[in-house]
Amino acid sequence: MAADQVEQVRRFNRTVAERVGVLNDHYLGGARPYGQARLLWQIGDGGTHDVRGVRERLGLDSGYVSRLLRALERDGLVTVEPHPRDKRVRTVRLTEAGQRERAFLDDRSDALAASLLDPLDARQRERLTSAMAEVERLLTASMVSLEELDPGHPDAAHCLRSYAAELGGLFDGGFDPGHSLLPDPGELRAPRGLFLVARLHGEPVGCGGLKLPAGAPAEIKRLWVSPGTRGLGLARRLLSELEAHAARHGRDRVRLDTNKALEAAMRLYRDTGYTEIPAFNDEPYAHHWFEKRL
Amino acid sequence: MAADQVEQVRRFNRTVAERVGVLNDHYLGGARPYGQARLLWQIGDGGTHDVRGVRERLGLDSGYVSRLLRALERDGLVTVEPHPRDKRVRTVRLTEAGQRERAFLDDRSDALAASLLDPLDARQRERLTSAMAEVERLLTASMVSLEELDPGHPDAAHCLRSYAAELGGLFDGGFDPGHSLLPDPGELRAPRGLFLVARLHGEPVGCGGLKLPAGAPAEIKRLWVSPGTRGLGLARRLLSELEAHAARHGRDRVRLDTNKALEAAMRLYRDTGYTEIPAFNDEPYAHHWFEKRL
DNA sequence: GCCATTACCTGACTAAGGTCAGAGAATGGC
């Protein structure tokens, strides 16, 4: 890794995290302690929420949240009631005053953002916001982790279901994995193959499988990226990781088949060094076959 | 201001401040409390520093710093000694253990930065770091504030000295403000004119003066931006602010003269709507004269 | 030599953010 890139990231962390933090304190501080504000924000704007769920999303201690809720209750910003169906669980909702407070915090946040944009001219604002979007996008991409999972794992299954559902909508005549050449994802289990799941904040957001048939090229299967995380280069990363696994298992070629409806996928294959070859299987859903030498 | 830009800035603040913060805690937390780490960092890598100076740069309470120093001293990371020439002042320096600790924090910071870059491919790293540099640059630009100061104010005087020193190096035959048409910056004092100083973190980093002669167009003088803050659009901002002042004082034209050595300045003038006109004064250091209708 | 000022230290205090170990009530599986 280039040292000047590391240095740039460090400088960014220092200046931005610090300066934005200072401004944050200036604009939002004083109004309400950070913990309470976070809670207020998470509870949202009117609906009821399980305390449990809120706690989980914020990753806070149960006792701590309880105390924060008492504080907000004392100030008349929230009401807490037992869940109608499970009286162990308690639900929380904002009162009108709570919604006003939340709107106030919202305004302060807007004011903070505006104070950053205000001294800049139109062109600079444009450049700042698009650079911010880029940083955000790439940081998000870098928070995605890949993990080798059993295809039967709930997260893997989730991805496979999403994959099938999406293809069902795209292919003429739908898609039924039971009719494909890979009716059983168990073929993507060691030692006959492997299955990778990509996660963002713990949620599965993509997957890819590799078949490792004995004495034959490895084969990419079930490459999928969730709609919300496209454009992060995730498919490319899954693909290159699967290729690395294939190489580690002694294969010098990787093959795959794909459907004509999957144009973005085919573009990816061509961009990353795959070339189209004649059909090497009789997968009913495939129109194109590709190969790459590793 | 565009609402979607405000929204983008807010999203950026949330995700970046939070995510980088979390990673920061993960990598740097536990090692040493933030306050101590900051102090350790500021004391630097071997030399001695006045406690006073360190405190000032970090903007911390004297009592607080004293306590932090005691803690670092207890851990054998720093030694504190009276200043040889002024025994009220105390100087602090890192011990060897302190330097090791600082190097350790340094490594952790590098590891943090690397952990962000690591999952990305070369192209993405390139894009991330350049977007980070852009964000940093523009946020720095937006932290610059303009203030109307008396030209005799120490910060104003600092800018004027720097201006003269720089021109002295650039012009054939040097530059002596005493020989220019504005020997006395007092002409840039209300009601005959005004003087703006740009500050970044309190330090003066640029200036610009406006002469408001009765019954004549306003005149831009002494426009200067410190070398370290060039490329932030600061000159453009000073210029447009001065023009706004001129308009507020009822002028419909602004004029200025400049030296042929100041190519960047002339580019700026042309870019922002100035057109070259015949000499309107006999300024000995000028080769070009410009005017803009407001 | 006096005295205001400067630099630092100490003690007392505060608020926020958080952890941990139960207690108590409700629930679900058997």
Added chain:
DNA sequence: GCCATTCTCTGACCTTAGTCAGGTAATGGC
């Protein structure tokens, strides 16, 4: 109906990051 589990709450406790009001020693201007 019993019992382990789940969910929330409470009390006790801790660390960090400060702030504020003096106190002490050294210094510099007069």
